[in-house]
Amino acid sequence: MTARTTKARVGVLALQGDFREHLEVLRALGATGSLVRRPEHLDLIDALVIPGGESTTIGKLAFQYGIIPKLRERAASGMPVWGTCAGAIFIARRVPGHPHPIADLMDVTVVRNAFGRQQESFELDLAIPSLGAVPFPGVFIRSPTITALGPNVVAMSSLPDGTVIAAREGRLLATSFHPELTRDLRFHEYFLGIPRD
Amino acid sequence: MPSRPAPTRVLAQPVTGTWLVKAGHAKMLRGGVIMDVINAEQAKIAEDAGACAVMALERVPSDIRTAGGVARMSDPEMIIGIMKAVTIPVMAKCRIGHFAEAQVLQALGVDYIDESEVLTPADERYHVEKGTFTVPFVCGARELGEALRRIAEGAAMMRSKGEAGTGNIVEAVRHIRAITDGIRALAALDAKGLAKAAKEYRVPLALVRQVAKDQKLPVVLFCAGGIATPADASLMMQLGAEGNFVGSGIFKSSDPARRAKAIVEATTHFMDAKLVASVSTGLGEAMRGIALEAIPAGERLAARGW
Numbered sequence: 001m002t003a004r005t006t007k008a009r010v011g012v013l014a015l016q017g018d019f020r021e022h023l024e025v026l027r028a029l030g031a032t033g034s035l036v037r038r039p040e041h042l043d044l045i046d047a048l049v050i051p052g053g054e055s056t057t058i059g060k061l062a063f064q065y066g067i068i069p070k071l072r073e074r075a076a077s078g079m080p081v082w083g084t085c086a087g088a089i090f091i092a093r094r095v096p097g098h099p100h101p102i103a104d105l106m107d108v109t110v111v112r113n114a115f116g117r118q119q120e121s122f123e124l125d126l127a128i129p130s131l132g133a134v135p136f137p138g139v140f141i142r143s144p145t146i147t148a149l150g151p152n153v154v155a156m157s158s159l160p161d162g163t164v165i166a167a168r169e170g171r172l173l174a175t176s177f178h179p180e181l182t183r184d185l186r187f188h189e190y191f192l193g194i195p196r197d
Numbered sequence: 198m199p200s201r202p203a204p205t206r207v208l209a210q211p212v213t214g215t216w217l218v219k220a221g222h223a224k225m226l227r228g229g230v231i232m233d234v235i236n237a238e239q240a241k242i243a244e245d246a247g248a249c250a251v252m253a254l255e256r257v258p259s260d261i262r263t264a265g266g267v268a269r270m271s272d273p274e275m276i277i278g279i280m281k282a283v284t285i286p287v288m289a290k291c292r293i294g295h296f297a298e299a300q301v302l303q304a305l306g307v308d309y310i311d312e313s314e315v316l317t318p319a320d321e322r323y324h325v326e327k328g329t330f331t332v333p334f335v336c337g338a339r340e341l342g343e344a345l346r347r348i349a350e351g352a353a354m355m356r357s358k359g360e361a362g363t364g365n366i367v368e369a370v371r372h373i374r375a376i377t378d379g380i381r382a383l384a385a386l387d388a389k390g391l392a393k394a395a396k397e398y399r400v401p402l403a404l405v406r407q408v409a410k411d412q413k414l415p416v417v418l419f420c421a422g423g424i425a426t427p428a429d430a431s432l433m434m435q436l437g438a439e440g441n442f443v444g445s446g447i448f449k450s451s452d453p454a455r456r457a458k459a460i461v462e463a464t465t466h467f468m469d470a471k472l473v474a475s476v477s478t479g480l481g482e483a484m485r486g487i488a489l490e491a492i493p494a495g496e497r498l499a500a501r502g503w
Contacts, residue, residue: 015465016228017228017229018221018225021224052224053225053226054225054226054229054285056247057248099284112284117280118218118308118332119214119303119306119331121218122211122212122213122215123212123215124212135207139217139218140211141222142222142225142286181221
């Protein structure tokens, strides 16, 4: 682990969802993890993870408590942001039919519940070249998929049928699945490796 | 079963219904509020208020209480109507031990099944063998042993039983305290004591050892039964619940949309008393409520199941 990752102050948006799992992984990797529930908490961090959860709940509460404008400002000035599942929906620019506000950070279209309902939730090992040759354990729970990528967005992983399930645009990351529910820390390590100001 | 996973396995094809996706879904609900709704209109109100899921049922517990008779699984038409109306997860209840109702709910495609004491139990000896289903289950418990028995049967999420339909939080407090106290008590036990506890609880020793070591259940624990106000929601979160089910408390109040929203906010910001005060202000009348002593022992729902 580099000195840089050790000192990272990483926030996890803690309005609803599996924020504790993210926090535990980040702390295991030596980052200073903190929970973000108010706009002013964003002042104390250098990077932010938006966890899995219910995107409508997260979007509504984030909007109501004024987190979205501050987050947009921080992301525009280069703060790394990673959204997993509901988090990917929250940071997307376009989400068809979403009933609550989203942060509109990343130039992607994300489709909710793209594989179906809970009974269609699944595990599958994934090829993610940026993380090396060893397959990554993919946990998909009522997961979204990334259906359209802007010109600066790079697909990091796709299913055999071409469906994009992980993407990066500069310092922004979106994943359909939940690395925080597995014992594989590589995706969190990768996020901590993104340069911070 | 809770202990997971075999790290060397390779999943070249998608596998559904794994423990990780079942118990993982409950983790996604954490910090949220799951609301009882009886039609599509209420489901929309719940979704707009920020509910993380809804429980579709024909009658809320307070009406089940008033109506008496046998309470069964809801009409599939009504459940499907709610599934079509909202994008958030939809749960539905089956009777304790009624695995055929559970099969029907799974066939309908609900996201979670609540094997619930609020309905009239169907089997006096066995709960549903939940591990064999693709759909995950949530179950109620009054104390640690009961919670562990349900988890050993495959429940992927737990909740307190409380005393549903009363608007009275006292039973939920008792149950959440009994569960968390039970977990703490395990920490003090040696190997022999843990074996004795497993025998007493009638669950596998490995499960008791895991809970003693982790000092928490291997699944998410919500509060259910009696929440009527934002302060109730905050109380239960501070006592160790990871989220709240609200049944009659919302749609039996004078301003359901506003109360629903207030309870969602109080659940997220449960440590922020100023915020809980602010969302509690001018909410209108809460549901009427029933003192526990006023309910004959034979009519207490929490006593159902074992």
